[in-house]
Amino acid sequence: MxxxxxxxxxxxxxxxxxxxxxxxxxxxxxxxxxxxxxxxxxxxxxxxxxxxxxxxxxxxxxxxxxxxxxxxxxxxxxxxxxxxxxxxxxxxxxxxxxxxxxxxxxxxxxxxxxxxxxxxxxxxxxxxxxxxxxxSIGIRRFRAEEKKLFELYQKLYTAYRDCRDYEKEQGLRPFAGNQLWFARFGQGVTVEEFAKWDLFRLKQISSRLEERFERTGVSSINL
Structure with a gap:
């Protein structure tokens, strides 16, 4: 593993x-x-x-x-x-x-x-x-939530790769290789790529959108 x-x-x-x-x-x-x-x-x-x-x-x-x-x-x-x-x-x-x-x-x-x-x-x-x-430039500090998410991403990629390898071994139609979006990333998630994402900024934007939808009476789920 x-x-x-x-x-x-x-x-x-x-x-x-x-x-x-x-x-x-x-x-x-x-x-x-x-x-x-x-x-x-x-x-x-x-x-x-x-x-x-x-x-x-x-x-x-x-x-x-x-x-x-x-x-x-x-x-x-x-x-x-x-x-x-x-x-x-x-x-x-x-x-x-x-x-x-x-x-x-x-x-x-x-x-x-x-x-x-x-x-x-x-x-x-x-x-x-x-x-x-x-x-003082280029410093990226990670929170506990980000560390946990990084761990989950790795497990997700490992599971995908196991599915892909099993398909090849059994001669099955490559659903994992063709349909799963993260197949395009090939090498899995890296620390360097993960560091480029400000997950908490995205979370803040999402929260502000939810507040706006609540004020207008529109649900973001229906968009």
Missing amino acids: TQIINLPNTVINEEARAEELQRFHDIEQFINEILVPAFEKEGFAVDIELLEALKTERAIAEIIRNKEREYVLSLPFCPNEEKVRIRKVFDAVLGRLEGVCTDYARNIKGVKLSLIQAGNGRFCFNPEEVDKCIS
């Missing part, structure tokens, strides 16, 4: 953790290899303060306008014609930086990690914050 696997108290989704960690690495690479060179080419000195300011898509326009205003005010005298020329120059800078700033703001949206600058000048997320964030 197939040995029953006990559902552990907790399952860690390593794939989800790896995806989030890769996301952080991609953002760091974008900053150091695309955003920083683009700004330095325009004469900007990139620091943490600037990177924090650029987290909103409209920030770059405000920064450029402030730089333009500071430059004009620094001149002892600036004819209107020169102001027009200066505006065009700063507009061109804005045009060259807008795209990369939009990508940066969208990529880093929702990331609550602090950026730091390493000794080699490269920017990265605070390693301690990264470790703490990653360790």
Whole structure:
């Protein structure tokens, strides 16, 4: 008889953790290899303060306008014609930086990690914050009811397989192999697949539907 696997108290989704960690690495690479060179080419000195300011898509326009205003005010005298020329120059800078700033703001949206600058000048997320964030991702804890259900699923699959094997041995028409819906799953229920289902959320949804049907006088059984 197939040995029953006990559902552990907790399952860690390593794939989800790896995806989030890769996301952080991609953002760091974008900053150091695309955003920083683009700004330095325009004469900007990139620091943490600037990177924090650029987290909103409209920030770059405000920064450029402030730089333009500071430059004009620094001149002892600036004819209107020169102001027009200066505006065009700063507009061109804005045009060259807008795209990369939009990508940066969208990529880093929702990331609550602090950026730091390493000794080699490269920017990265605070390693301690990264470790703490990653360790909180992909944790699936199981309740006693779920553990019991997982055990029952395994017994169900074992019974199905016994029926299927008996049909083959006796040369009977394969009802179990053709008609039972769980035959499609072949390998039975696994911990990984089971962990993807939030059984209690489904239970809550079902309860809310039942309450709604009771208020309207309609039975869900008749739907």
